[in-house]
Amino acid sequence: MTKVPLRSDNFFKKACYFEASLILVAMLLGWIAHLNPFANIHFTFGSLLYGGVGTLPLFMMFLAMEKVQGHSVAQIRQFLLRTLGPSLHRYDWVGLLVLAAVAGISEEILFRGVIQPWLEVSWGLTAGLLLSNVLFGLVHSVTPLYSVLAGLVGIYLGVMMDIQGDRNLLTPIIIHALYDFLAFLALMRAYRSGLATQA
Template sequence: MDKSLLKFDDFFKSACYFEASLVIVAVFLGWVADIDPLENIYFSETAIAYGVIGTVPLFLMFLALEKMQGESVVNIRKLLLNTLGPGLHRYHWTDLFILAAIAGVSEELLFRGVIQPWIENSWGITAGLIGSNIVF
């Protein structure tokens, strides 16, 4: 009897709920530390352009790694397909995009909106940047 702790039928929904719950964690920790997680969030054409430009090199590296056949790259690909594949294979790319968006927004609120300023208030900007990245 193979009793897996991870139920692949519920994986997508659980992942969405988990990532979204990080917003609640961010709001709670922000309340505890008297930090507004939304304080430094702003949208502008320049910020969006920087985000897109910053994503291009990472996307190109991803495409290059997809073409590589090195043993370590193949092992990582197999691991990801074996662990995440069964829970996500039946979903459309738009569903995965929504999950990625939820994860991106919630993690930014928690780590950049609360944890980084919290550490910065105690130990300075450099410690806040490094510390929040280590915690992430």
Template sequence: MNEPPIDPDNFFKTACKFEAALILVAIVLGWIAAINPFEFIIFDEQAIINGITGTLPLCLIFIALNQLKLKSLQKIRRVLHQTLGPSLYKHHWTDLFVLAAIAGISEEILFRGVIQPWIENAWGMMAGLLVSSVIFGLVHAVTALYFVMATAVSIYLGLYLDYDNTRNLLTPIIIHSLYDFFAFVIILHSYRLEQQKAK
């Protein structure tokens, strides 16, 4: 059995700290760009509903892609399985929710709260959406296909930033957090089944 590429015992705390630190990055970049990263986090019922319903297509796509036998997709599954499986194996579902929430909040504040509007201010809305999404894809580029998939997800999240022609960062935060939580649960469930079969 391959050794996990990162220390499973330290992964959860390290991941939480790293993701939370992205908020500090957003604050610094926001200060440089004269953008308030938190300006468009508006708590309202419609944003929550949009966030929940906006998560469903991503979850269905995740399930569908999980069924395909393409080598490129199998490589992504193997990397995620080997990285996240051992690292989250001993954790409760509430831990997965906390990690997903921190990742969703911090990454959306950085990418949709600062980077996208920063580029929009310089080059327009379409450039803001596309360039911020490519950057998002690059920092998630486990493989070339994963880069494309992460970029596509980022475009989806960026479009939801202005859903109903009302800018609200809460909607992509909810979608991102719930989708990550769903993915964590599926990956961990698959890993645990594999461990049981191996016994």
């Protein structure tokens, strides 16, 4: 039986709904752990500044990996182009920004807003940071290398949450969302370039 490809509008809506549902998961886990997932979101100039500047190292890493010719890196690149390209290339930057924002907000509220502090209570700050991001890497296990990279990115986001001394979840939310947005733009540019070459 031939597999019917997922329509781009269906993918976009399902991706947004799935990511948004993670907030409900965070609220449920927060209720179980007696933690408020939104308690550490503070709108400050510092969080905006660190969020914007803190995105640059991740995006530079993304651009550098586009130049790497290794099999494992090429495997990640091909997977992302194959799965995201056909579904998202029809969307303009506004649509990509919406998806990136929903993903950044929901994943950070779940992992850095609930799971990391929950583990910190039982295991301490360092173990909470590491264990929560082992889990973050596992749920992003597209390939073994991608899982490791996602875990390292998660550790970076967890550290950036405390970069100002006072914990502020808005900083990793901004970094995550802005990074995803820039990565989406770069992936869509590469995908559209490939389509133009084939035409």
